[in-house]
Amino acid sequence: HNASVVGGKSFTAVAINCASKAGEWIKTKLGNYNQLQSKYSSQDLVTEVDKGSERLIRNLIATHFPHHSFLGEEGVEPGPDASVKALEEARNAEYLWIVDPIDGTTNFVHGFPFFCISIALAHHGEVIVGVVYDPMRNELFVAEKGKGAYVHGRKMGVASEERLRESLVATGLPPDQQAALPLNLRGINQLAPKVRNLRIAGSAALHMAYVAAGRLSGFWEIGLNSWDMAAGSLLIQESGGTVTDMNGEPYSLAVRNVTASNGRIHDELLTALKEAETSAE
Numbered sequence: 001h002n003a004s005v006v007g008g009k010s011f012t013a014v015a016i017n018c019a020s021k022a023g024e025w026i027k028t029k030l031g032n033y034n035q036l037q038s039k040y041s042s043q044d045l046v047t048e049v050d051k052g053s054e055r056l057i058r059n060l061i062a063t064h065f066p067h068h069s070f071l072g073e074e075g076v077e078p079g080p081d082a083s084v085k086a087l088e089e090a091r092n093a094e095y096l097w098i099v100d101p102i103d104g105t106t107n108f109v110h111g112f113p114f115f116c117i118s119i120a121l122a123h124h125g126e127v128i129v130g131v132v133y134d135p136m137r138n139e140l141f142v143a144e145k146g147k148g149a150y151v152h153g154r155k156m157g158v159a160s161e162e163r164l165r166e167s168l169v170a171t172g173l174p175p176d177q178q179a180a181l182p183l184n185l186r187g188i189n190q191l192a193p194k195v196r197n198l199r200i201a202g203s204a205a206l207h208m209a210y211v212a213a214g215r216l217s218g219f220w221e222i223g224l225n226s227w228d229m230a231a232g233s234l235l236i237q238e239s240g241g242t243v244t245d246m247n248g249e250p251y252s253l254a255v256r257n258v259t260a261s262n263g264r265i266h267d268e269l270l271t272a273l274k275e276a277e278t279s280a281e
């Protein structure tokens with residue numbers, strides 16, 4: 001595609017501008033916001049800061065690219081059915097921005113400093129720009145399709161570990177996934193003895209950025225949405241890693257259960273997760 005610059009405005013520059021503006025604002029709201037609603041339950045949180053961040057990003061994108069489509073978590077009804085339907089309706093757009101205004105809201109609410117803003121741009125359903133910004137560490141992860149992935153201008157590469165037993169691997173426990181929780185726990189049971197150690201830090205997008213940066217060798221999670229993974233998937237691919245679903249099928253926007261790695265441990269990771277799945281039957 002030769003369309004990464006329209007009218008002199010680079011998609012990537014706008015994505016970075018959105019992420020950093022939102023991030024700076026979110027930081028000022030730490031421990032300093034009013035209303036705290038629960039979407040579904042005491043586990044599924046949303047704050048006025050999630051909504052404000054999404055509004056800021058959406059408005060900024062609209063001023064630059066008024067004809068582009070937009071899919072943001074806070075614009076979609078809670079629950080898996082609505083998010084699948086929203087993606088179905090949006091994914092054929094020529095240009096679609098896919099935004100998670102705070103990934104790791106539970107961490108934000110508790111002051112646990114591991115959350116980020118995730119912004120991706122898809123062109124006919126293929127992610128061409130991915131930006132993940134961690135405002136607490138001021139770390140900006142940027143990928144452009146075919147052009148590599150960078151953290152603050154430094155080229156990233158995935159970790160070099162060849163085996164699970166040398167690998168630091170992360171996963172997640174999305175709340176309100178009653179059906180998925182036992183499967184998640186079986187995966188943890190299978191993997192914990194096989195890897196160097198596991199991490200569950202509470203932000204899927206930031207975990208994926210860490211796989212891209214070589215800080216984690218692998219990551220898997222069940223029950224995610226497009227906005228959790230779109231930017232991170234490109235970061236990993238452009239860093240030389242592999243992103244698939246849990247059956248090893250290539251990443252697409254519709255993936256809900258993700259397996260990501262440095263590539264070298266991918267088969268071992270998929271096999272262990274497959275064992276976790278079948279051990280239940």
Ligand code: 2AM
Pocket residue numbers: 044045073100102103104105106171172173174175176177202203204205223224225228
């Ligand atoms: P969030 O903070 O944007 O909501 C942690 O395991 C991951 O699960 C986070 O990326 C988190 O994103 C996501 N998550 C939180 N609530 C969820 C829900 N109800 N369904 C699916 N994913 C959720």
Ligand code: CA
Pocket residue numbers: 045046073105
């Ligand atoms: Ca949420």
Ligand code: CA
Pocket residue numbers: 100102103104227228
């Ligand atoms: Ca999220």
Ligand code: CA
Pocket residue numbers: 050073100101102103104105
């Ligand atoms: Ca979110």
